[in-house]
Amino acid sequence: MHCRKILSWRYIRGKAEQVLLRDVHGRHHCDTFSCGHLHNISHPFRRQGDPHGCGVQSYELVCTENKPKIQINTATYFVTEINYTDSSFRVVDVNLDMNSSCPLPRWDELPYFNGIQRSDKDQSWELLPMYTDTVGSFVNCSQAVSLTNEFYQYSYTSVPCLSNNHSFVYIVTDTVPIEYLAPSCGYLAMFLLSDPGPGNYYNFSHYADFVKHLRLGFSVRFPLLDPPMSIIGRINFCLNESFR
Numbered sequence: 001m002h003c004r005k006i007l008s009w010r011y012i013r014g015k016a017e018q019v020l021l022r023d024v025h026g027r028h029h030c031d032t033f034s035c036g037h038l039h040n041i042s043h044p045f046r047r048q049g050d051p052h053g054c055g056v057q058s059y060e061l062v063c064t065e066n067k068p069k070i071q072i073n074t075a076t077y078f079v080t081e082i083n084y085t086d087s088s089f090r091v092v093d094v095n096l097d098m099n100s101s102c103p104l105p106r107w108d109e110l111p112y113f114n115g116i117q118r119s120d121k122d123q124s125w126e127l128l129p130m131y132t133d134t135v136g137s138f139v140n141c142s143q144a145v146s147l148t149n150e151f152y153q154y155s156y157t158s159v160p161c162l163s164n165n166h167s168f169v170y171i172v173t174d175t176v177p178i179e180y181l182a183p184s185c186g187y188l189a190m191f192l193l194s195d196p197g198p199g200n201y202y203n204f205s206h207y208a209d210f211v212k213h214l215r216l217g218f219s220v221r222f223p224l225l226d227p228p229m230s231i232i233g234r235i236n237f238c239l240n241e242s243f244r
Contacts, residue, residue: 030054035063038082044222045082056223058116058126069094072127072220075109080217088130090194092217102161103211104138105189111218113192130219132195134202136173138188144168145182156182157204171210173202192218 032040033047046055048062061068061079068079070091077091097103113135115128138159145156145168155173162169169188172181181187193213196202204210 035068036066087222124223134193139185141168141185143184
C-alpha cells in the first residue's frame with residue numbers, strides 16, 4: 001500500500017472507524033441477558049443459541065443453576081464478576097473444592113496463558129489473562145527443598161497438607177522453566193491469581209494465605225484487536241522511509 005495514502009489522516013481515521021465498527025458489530029440488535037448475580041450481560045459475551053454476530057464465540061456463557069460458566073482451553077470456570085470499565089472478567093475453576101482447606105487444581109486444566117489469536121477475522125487476541133495476573137505452579141519433590149538455598153532462583157512455599165514423608169509439595173510463583181526447578185521436583189499443576197490490588201503484594205509464607213487468593217480466581221481480558229497496532233507499524237515504516 002502506498003505510503004502517501006497510509007499517512008493520510010482521513011485514511012487513518014477511516015481504518016480506526018472500521019476497527020471500532022467491527023468491534024461493536026451486532027451489539028445494537030443483541031439482547032442483554034442475566035444469569036444468577038450477573039445482570040445486563042452484553043458484548044463480548046453471548047449465550048448458546050444467540051444469533052450469529054451476537055458476542056464472540058469464545059466468550060459464550062452457559063447458565064447452569066443460575067451460575068454463569070465459560071470454557072477456557074481445557075477447563076470450565078465460573079464467571080464471578082464482569083468489569084466493563086477495564087474490559088475484563090473474573091473466573092474461578094469450577095472443579096476447585098471451595099470447602100477444602102487444601103485445594104489442588106487439576107493438572108490437566110489450564111487457561112490460555114498467552115491467549116489465543118484469531119487470524120480468520122479481526123486478528124484479535126481472545127481470552128488473554130490480565131497482564132497483572134500472577135502465574136505459578138504446584139511442584140512435587142521427592143526430597144525436601146531448602147527454602148533458604150540461594151541456588152534456587154524461585155521462592156518455594158511448602159504445602160504441608162499435601163506432603164508426607166516421601167513426597168514434598170510446594171507452590172512456586174512465576175513461570176519456572178523445568179531446568180530451573182530443584183533437581184528432585186516435577187510439575188504437579190499450574191494456576192493464575194489476580195492482581196492483589198494497588199499497593200498490595202502476595203505473601204505466601206503460609207499456605208492458608210495462598211488458598212485465600214486461589215479461591216478468588218483470576219481476571220481475563222475482553223478481545224484485543226490487532227489492526228490499530230498494525231496501522232501504527234505501517235505509519236512508522238513510512239515515516240522512516242520518508243527520511244531516507
